[in-house]
Amino acid sequence: MSAERIILIRAVNVGGAKLPMARLRDIATDLGATEVSTYIASGNLLCTPSGDPGEFDHALEQAIADEFGYYREVVSRSPAEVEAALVAYPFGDAAHGHLHFLTGVPDSTAAQNFCERDHGGGERLAVIGRDLHIDYPDGAGRTKLTAARIARGLGVTGTGRNLRTSATLVERARG
Incomplete structure (x- = not known):
């Protein structure tokens, strides 16, 4: 099995926003997706959507909101895009490295200012395209x-995954 999209849903199964992965797979299938699977219960969906991926993402956001009563952003990338973000990760083998997949490309000045700001935990940050690369030295x-x-x-929303989860999603998407 191989999936054309890695779909990441922000902030599910935390803070009371329950989204059972079995139900997520059913919703994706109902929306016409094939090769549907999930990985861990944190909103990681692998599938091949029918039609335009952006339209599928929007339909998935709406279906989740309609059924569960809360709105969560859906961010999707191809396996090649996630792999490219992993390759571009600028902080080496950071033990607590993360990718924050953004819903769009932030303004370059806002990105530069944000990455240069001290956020209190010694984080190292870099915006590359529509991904925020983060090293959390203390986790x-x-x-x-x-x-x-x-x-x-940054002026755009997104959702984060650690480097290990991101790499596993690419492997699983490629079958």
Whole structure:
């Protein structure tokens, strides 16, 4: 099995926003996707959507909102795009490296200012295209660099995954 898209849903199965992965697979199938699978219960969906990926992403956001009563951004990339982000990761073998996949390309001045700002945890940041690359030297669990703070600073929302999960998603998508 191979999937054409890696679909990442922001902030599910935390803070009361429950989204059972079996139901997510069913919703994706109902929307016409094939080769549907999930990886861990944090909103990682692998599939081949029918039609335009952007339209599928929007339909998935709407279906989740309609059924579960909350809105969550859906960010999707091809396996090649996630692999390219992994290759471009500028902080070497960072033990706590993350990719924050953005819904769009942030303004270059906002990105530069955000990456140069001290966020309190010694984080190293780089925006490359529509991905924020993060090294959390003390781990992501203690950082003040939240998704909301990233969205305010960059002007676009997104969702983060650690490097290991990102690499596993590429492997699984390629079958």
